Amino acid sequence: HSNRETWFQYFFPPNVCPVNAKANTFYGIMFDAGSTGTRIHIYTFVQKSPENLPELEGEIFESVKPGLSAYADQPEKGAETVKRLLDVAIQAVPPHLWKKTPVVLKATAGLRLLSEEKAQALLLEVREVFEESPFLVPEDSVSIMDGSYEGILAWITVNFLTGQLSGQNQHTVGTLDLGGASTQITFLPRFEETLKETPGDFLTSFEMFNSTYKLYTHSYLGFGLKAARLAALGALNIEAVDGQMFRSSCLPKQLEAEWHFGGVKYRYGGKKEGETGFKSCYLEVRKVVKGKLHQPDEIRGSSFYAFSYYYDRAVDTNLIDYEQGGVLEVKDFERKAKEVCDNMEMYNSASPFLCMDLTYITALLKEGFGFRDNTLLQLTKKVNNIETSWTLGATFHLLQSLGITC
Numbered sequence: 001h002s003n004r005e006t007w008f009q010y011f012f013p014p015n016v017c018p019v020n021a022k023a024n025t026f027y028g029i030m031f032d033a034g035s036t037g038t039r040i041h042i043y044t045f046v047q048k049s050p051e052n053l054p055e056l057e058g059e060i061f062e063s064v065k066p067g068l069s070a071y072a073d074q075p076e077k078g079a080e081t082v083k084r085l086l087d088v089a090i091q092a093v094p095p096h097l098w099k100k101t102p103v104v105l106k107a108t109a110g111l112r113l114l115s116e117e118k119a120q121a122l123l124l125e126v127r128e129v130f131e132e133s134p135f136l137v138p139e140d141s142v143s144i145m146d147g148s149y150e151g152i153l154a155w156i157t158v159n160f161l162t163g164q165l166s167g168q169n170q171h172t173v174g175t176l177d178l179g180g181a182s183t184q185i186t187f188l189p190r191f192e193e194t195l196k197e198t199p200g201d202f203l204t205s206f207e208m209f210n211s212t213y214k215l216y217t218h219s220y221l222g223f224g225l226k227a228a229r230l231a232a233l234g235a236l237n238i239e240a241v242d243g244q245m246f247r248s249s250c251l252p253k254q255l256e257a258e259w260h261f262g263g264v265k266y267r268y269g270g271k272k273e274g275e276t277g278f279k280s281c282y283l284e285v286r287k288v289v290k291g292k293l294h295q296p297d298e299i300r301g302s303s304f305y306a307f308s309y310y311y312d313r314a315v316d317t318n319l320i321d322y323e324q325g326g327v328l329e330v331k332d333f334e335r336k337a338k339e340v341c342d343n344m345e346m347y348n349s350a351s352p353f354l355c356m357d358l359t360y361i362t363a364l365l366k367e368g369f370g371f372r373d374n375t376l377l378q379l380t381k382k383v384n385n386i387e388t389s390w391t392l393g394a395t396f397h398l399l400q401s402l403g404i405t406c
């Protein structure tokens, strides 16, 4: 992947703007086709003067569930969900700017897990929806994103929004994204040692705002929260699941239910006999992560921004407020996991997977990445009212590549 090295090389080159450009508003539309849902992000930028970088003014955000991969056998129906979201953009963007507003969709782990044939059929239908829209459809407007971009783009978003990519004294923060089907870890190594002991395909360099960044990033496919449920149940990558019952000590004893993920129906339930509760659940879930992830020493002492399912499960268990987010330690997830798993009857109907999810998050952080109990996690959904998603980083890159930012 030699092109990965130069991918961001000319991110926002200075002063290539026509000298007479006036204050000027423009838009970018980025779709996130995630494994559990499809989302549209419509960003508004204002270029106040030609010598300054465009400023991000706001975001309109809308989402639908399930994700495209749930339509693996009905690609047209899948594309229909994209079309409905695109109607939001038709309302949001003034008609005279439609033709200048690019629309792009990037799919993540849900489509990576489908067969090439089914994934391509979905992308083709979406591409047709775009072609029929009044927006600017760049080449490669509909694609499956490489997992390493997913981490880098989210890192750019968070560090841009927190002001760490401009000026002196940059203290960038690492990011942790826990999706449905994959999970990403990204940070800027501070120690030469880290660079030396890290496998080459975990490192990516790029240049931005006159600085060169060499990031550590990796996307683990199959380690998202929902995929991990299947792995814990022993149901991941099994071809014929029909009728088979998958049981776990992380689920309420009497539970028997059905669950749809990636277009497949799974039957799952609790262990009627035998142990349930945190201890036995942890042993089960630990197998999913133990020895499977690279553990950079450097991260043990640093703090990270965490979002997506880290955020959602912390909200579900009142560890943080939905609007405010908050700062947690890794051990807070473990404490909650114990509380929930050892009192499973209380959580039975509302969220049967809560014990498993919290236990997985604990195991992933501690035994997967190797974080310490007291590692700080900054849980954030929005910064300055903008969603912390890779989509903003992707939109910067899109506008730049089209020469729309001047």
Ligand SMILES: O=c1[nH]cnc2c1ncn2[C@@H]1O[C@H](COP(=O)(O)OP(=O)(O)O)[C@@H](O)[C@H]1O
Residues within 6 Å of the ligand: 032, 033, 034, 035, 036, 037, 039, 067, 108, 109, 110, 178, 179, 180, 181, 182, 183, 224, 307, 308, 309, 310, 312, 381, 387, 388, 389
């Ligand atoms: O724009 C966003 N802002 C905040 N969280 C988001 C956004 N888009 C997706 N998420 C979160 O991502 C998680 C779902 O992961 P997703 O469906 O993207 O799976 P994937 O990344 O494995 O494909 C959920 O926690 C959901 O709330």
Ligand SMILES: [Ca+2]
Residues within 6 Å of the ligand: 034, 035, 108, 179, 180, 308
């Ligand atoms: Ca995602």
